[in-house]
Amino acid sequence: MEHAAQFLNSTVVHMLVGLIGVIALVSVNALFLIWVERKVSAHMQLRPGPMEVGPHGALQSLADAIKLMSKELITPDEVDKPIYWLAPIVVFLPVLLSFLVIPFSQTMIIRDMNVGIVLILAFSTLSVLAILMAGWSSNNKYSVFGAIRSVAQNVAYEIPLLVTVMSIILMVGSFKLSDIVAAQSQTWFIFIQPLAFLLFITCATAETNRAPFDLPEAESELVAGFHTEYSGMRFALFFLAEYTNIFIASAVATVLFLGGWHGPILPGVIWFFIKVYALVFLLMWFRWTFPRVRFDQLVNFSWKILIPLSFVNLLITAFVLKLR
């Protein structure tokens, strides 16, 4: 009996259960978010959105997913085959792995690493590589344009993101995400560092290629940007990665600024998800309200405004902490 209990408690089982949970969460989350996006956009545009499949179109994303999975995997002739095949996988895996360190509640965290936040930031940069791989291997001018734009955009917006996160880390003194959440048991950091929150949300919108910063996917200019040549299940993977990225970005913002799983009465997990989805709704709200920012304005905005602001924020944080 002791052996059985030890076995169940071991890290291996812990991680396996976590992995299965994450895959389930990612799939369901993506389906749910796609449906939410369609409904939110529809209601903002004075129309009902999907209503046919299931009650209020709830099964629409499932139907779309089945359709995408059943499509033939077409590989255009002129593409660079190894890189073309790898790109969707490279875009999806890091996002999946970021789930390892997110604290869904006090106990629900797959692996509470010492370098939690650094891991997530590192993995989010890998998706840029995947976009470049997709755009380049497609052998298509539109895709290359989309990829180039995406790389420039992501590089530009990584820096204020990192510096903003640094100001939070300075306050907490640890990279562990559970420590960051624990430090917010009295007040959430959004009230202590509102500027950092604004900067983070702006950079997160840009990092996840969401409107108004969605130039790499600009439909009306570049057909479909870097994933023009992808169809069927490969396209579905890009799509899945994008929505999961939105979830991760909102989850990190929740952990850093909104107190993670803290909240009265309801269990931590429920609060966590409420906060994450509130931020996701905010990101969707942005998409359906604003026109697209032009590319040079986008890059200028980051280098000339966001980066100086984030450094100012960091300096003020350091100064205040020193004074204490």
Add this chain to the structure above:
Amino acid sequence: MIELYGIEEKTYTLNLGPQHPSTHGVLRVLLEMEGEFISKAEPVIGYGHRGHEHMAENRNYQQFLPNMGRVDYLHALAYNQGYCMAVEKLLGLVVPERAEFIRVITAELNRITSHLLWFGAYLLDLGAFTPIMYAFDDREHILDLLDRITGSRLTYCFYRFGGVPVDLDDEFITGTRAFIQRLRSRWVDYDNLVTKNVIFINRARDVGLITKDQCVKYGITGPNLRGSGIPYDIRKSEPYSAYPLFDFEVPIGSKGDIFDRYMVRLQEMEQSCRIIEQALDKLPNGPIMAEKVPKRIKPPVGEVYQAVETARGEFGIYIVSQGDVKPYRVKLRVPSFANLSLFPELAVDTLVADLVAILGSVDVVIPEIDR
């Protein structure tokens, strides 16, 4: 080709193909680019050439009437009006006052639908997905109103030589008045959502400048011309139909950038509302068709040029008659033809994103260019 440290740089050719979400019809633009900057843009047209002018020579004057609604389907009633007025000039027909008022009311309603569609589609090009839905919602009301009396939603063929065939009924009049009230409350929404949006202003200010000199050299007309500060509107400068009886302004811009053209179109919609209200207030009783309209339309030998102001600019129709039931030659002078010919000059040294913005702000409808 630039020689840089012994490496030759070539420009990069990109094709904004005939099928593209932003080219508003079947337009192909051949771009030569250096990085993200355009060095040369050449529009290629003719994908929608249907031979309207040839059809005119092989049909009676009445049989050619429906064609006019298909040339520019967005402001079809103005083209109807131009053609009818040209033939009426040749025949010496006088249109009764009530018919002129009806023509003005319906043409102005059509102008509002055209500008609303431009507004929605232009914002869609810039990446805002919501304004088009609101604009089309408003547009649906107008289409329902016009559907009641003309029988069509888009490609109207409503006017006849000598007047209009169907009179306005009370439901149309009350519906139109109610709609104008509703539309006026929408201006606030459009203002808050778009006009005051800093992202939109940054994309529209100081981009795509059209100078007055270019306007004269290329024959630019319509909101593009008025955005550059020249107050030329045919309804005021060469008044026709019942327009002299109404009090309205001609909005103009100052710099000639995209934002000015956008504001001109928005303000024109408000001025159209004013015209419609005045027309409904002053609507006279009387016949809607001229008395002696010949059964066989056989104008005497001669020629005529008639200009009307459409949503896109000046539509001119030039008819040469040699005394036959069919016109000898019909030339359709469409505003988008001249407006698009300026585009290569506007596009030099801009970014691809700006290219789409400039093309949209010029408001071209390809079927009227191709005829």
Add this chain to the structure above:
Amino acid sequence: MLKDNLTKALAPLGLEKVADGDYAKTGYHLEVAAQPDQMAGVAQAMLDAGCFLESFTAVDLMESFDLVYHFASFDELCRTAVHVPLGKRKGMPSISQIYPGADWYEREVFDLFGIHFFGHPNLKRILLPEDADFHPLLKDFGATQGND
């Protein structure tokens, strides 16, 4: 008055006809007839007076062509129609150096009538496919020719 200014400006060119038009019947204020080689002078006079090229087209009169230019002004209402007779198989000097807007109009006339314009920077077909071998608005093209 713009009409008087234009009449004065066109006088030294020695044109066949510079007369008042019947506005109520034709929509013109000024009617001008010119020869092909005089057209450049007429266009320059129009541009100097501030007029814009409203329209340009051709009419196939069986034995010859009649090229019709329409000019108007943004400042004052005055439409000028310039008729230029052109023999068949003759070419016409281009006015696109004076009015860049005439570029596309001349290409259209070339495309639909086959009239050649000397000095045009880019005289290719504009509406029909580049490899078409017919000119559809010629009177001997026929109503149904080209439908196979």
